[in-house]
Amino acid sequence: MKKNKELLTKPEENEISEYGQKIISIIRGNSAPLVMKEKLEDFHEKDIAEILSCLSLQERKKLYRILDADMLAAILEYEEENEAGRFLDEIDLKKIPSILENMETDDAVAVLRELGRDKREVIFDMLPDNVRESISRTASFSEDEIGSLMTSNFILIKEGLSVKQAMSSLVSQAAKNDNISTLFVSDENGIFTGAIDLKDLITARQGDALDSLVINSFPYVYGQEAVDDCLEKLKDYSESSIPVLDNSNRILGVITAQNVIEATDDALGEDYAMLAGLTAEEDLKEPVRESIKKRLPWLVILLALGLVVSSVVGAFENVVSQLTIIMAFQSLILDMAGNVGTQSLAVTIRVLTSEGLSFKQKLGLLSKEIRVGFLNGLILGSLSVLFIGLFIFFTKGQSLTFSFLVSGCIGISLLLAMLASSASGTLIPMFFKKIGVDPAVASGPLITTVNDLVAVVCYYGLSWVFLINIFHLGA
Numbered sequence: 001m002k003k004n005k006e007l008l009t010k011p012e013e014n015e016i017s018e019y020g021q022k023i024i025s026i027i028r029g030n031s032a033p034l035v036m037k038e039k040l041e042d043f044h045e046k047d048i049a050e051i052l053s054c055l056s057l058q059e060r061k062k063l064y065r066i067l068d069a070d071m072l073a074a075i076l077e078y079e080e081e082n083e084a085g086r087f088l089d090e091i092d093l094k095k096i097p098s099i100l101e102n103m104e105t106d107d108a109v110a111v112l113r114e115l116g117r118d119k120r121e122v123i124f125d126m127l128p129d130n131v132r133e134s135i136s137r138t139a140s141f142s143e144d145e146i147g148s149l150m151t152s153n154f155i156l157i158k159e160g161l162s163v164k165q166a167m168s169s170l171v172s173q174a175a176k177n178d179n180i181s182t183l184f185v186s187d188e189n190g191i192f193t194g195a196i197d198l199k200d201l202i203t204a205r206q207g208d209a210l211d212s213l214v215i216n217s218f219p220y221v222y223g224q225e226a227v228d229d230c231l232e233k234l235k236d237y238s239e240s241s242i243p244v245l246d247n248s249n250r251i252l253g254v255i256t257a258q259n260v261i262e263a264t265d266d267a268l269g270e271d272y273a274m275l276a277g278l279t280a281e282e283d284l285k286e287p288v289r290e291s292i293k294k295r296l297p298w299l300v301i302l303l304a305l306g307l308v309v310s311s312v313v314g315a316f317e318n319v320v321s322q323l324t325i326i327m328a329f330q331s332l333i334l335d336m337a338g339n340v341g342t343q344s345l346a347v348t349i350r351v352l353t354s355e356g357l358s359f360k361q362k363l364g365l366l367s368k369e370i371r372v373g374f375l376n377g378l379i380l381g382s383l384s385v386l387f388i389g390l391f392i393f394f395t396k397g398q399s400l401t402f403s404f405l406v407s408g409c410i411g412i413s414l415l416l417a418m419l420a421s422s423a424s425g426t427l428i429p430m431f432f433k434k435i436g437v438d439p440a441v442a443s444g445p446l447i448t449t450v451n452d453l454v455a456v457v458c459y460y461g462l463s464w465v466f467l468i469n470i471f472h473l474g475a
Helices: 018-027 033-040 045-054 057-066 069-076 081-090 096-102 105-112 117-126 129-139 163-174 198-203 227-237 257-275 288-315 317-322 324-354 359-395 400-434 439-470
Strands: 155-158 182-186 192-197 241-245 251-256
Touching (some): 018 057, 045 081, 096 105, 096 129, 105 117, 105 129, 192 198, 251 257, 288 439, 324 359, 359 400
Parallel strands (some): 155 182
Antiparallel strands (some): 241 251
8 A cells, every 4th residue: 555654644624735625625515426526636535534533424424425446446555554444345336346447456465355255255256367367476475575566557568579569458458457657578488588668669650660669678577476586676676667577488467666665665664663671563543452452562571581680780799899880971971872773773674674684794794884883982081081070070079090990990891892893883683684583673682781781781881890809989
């Protein structure tokens, strides 16, 4: 479906756009059906989709009767899947097949899944044979396979034709398929052989051989390939549509640029959710119980890891009791370590998910992140030595030697913690990637806890060794 995040919750009427307000006024007016239809056709389908949830059931049914199936199909494609399914369920049963026939195949599959099984089967039986076949083909792929995103809206031309014959074939297919900027070519056995740019076909001479216009190196994907593995490839080529092939190299459908945008948006949303320690995305409509189910699993795990960190802090109780001032700067060390780890994590996940890295390149990435962490730690550690030393001297009434010994320990701890955080922020997602787990799934929460543990050990360990045992600053 065309993602429209504003439609996640029912909008208040005073929040609707100016166009939306006009559309509502037209629907609630007393114009004749034909006049109302002509007025509504002047608006974009997205604007009409925006106000559907603001209408009463009676008003929506009025709209369903007035508008043609092709316009209703375009409107529903701008709704979220669950909303589109709810609205489709309100439409007269006899009109639904025509609506689905005018929708992109992947959108039709998504909407049908939202209907009850009995009604879905009745509607499916009412569809034309070619539409049933297209929907069944797309529905046969799981949601994580690229075939689940394909549509049957494309032009297929047989090789060996003349330009004139190809134009005739295009015109005959364009009545039902409007995705015509790229034409795909197959041999007599249906095997994909390449693609033709519409502009090249239009500007060619009628007597020219079609083969001279075919781009044989045109990109393609296989239906069973994973969506995540295909996204970068699809984005890199920047084509309006790319063919999806079966294992016999026959064209099953195409992936459009809109499909790629939606899939990328979904993937980014999932990664963002996982970086926050969620098991899946949430929205404003989600019940509290469902949100708890998504958030609780990682929180339980992190609670256990947090207890480990707390036990390590407890092991340094003797250090804290002798030098209580160091407690005031614990959060500074932990926060900076966490920030650095998050930065390295973001860079690493972005690189891992967008590029196929060799072992040498991974070592280069690790080396770079460690160097960045070290230099940033050196700069911030030096600043901490100076400013924290002066802060302790002027505000705590301590001697200059005491103040700068403590700030020196803080500066070195900060350097070590940032260095370790850079390394963990790079190595942990690499490890997950190596064992076949999405690096975004656990990296964020796990790195935060690991960095806390490393920072605590560095800070209190150095305080115990240098401040208490070497310089004897303890009480």
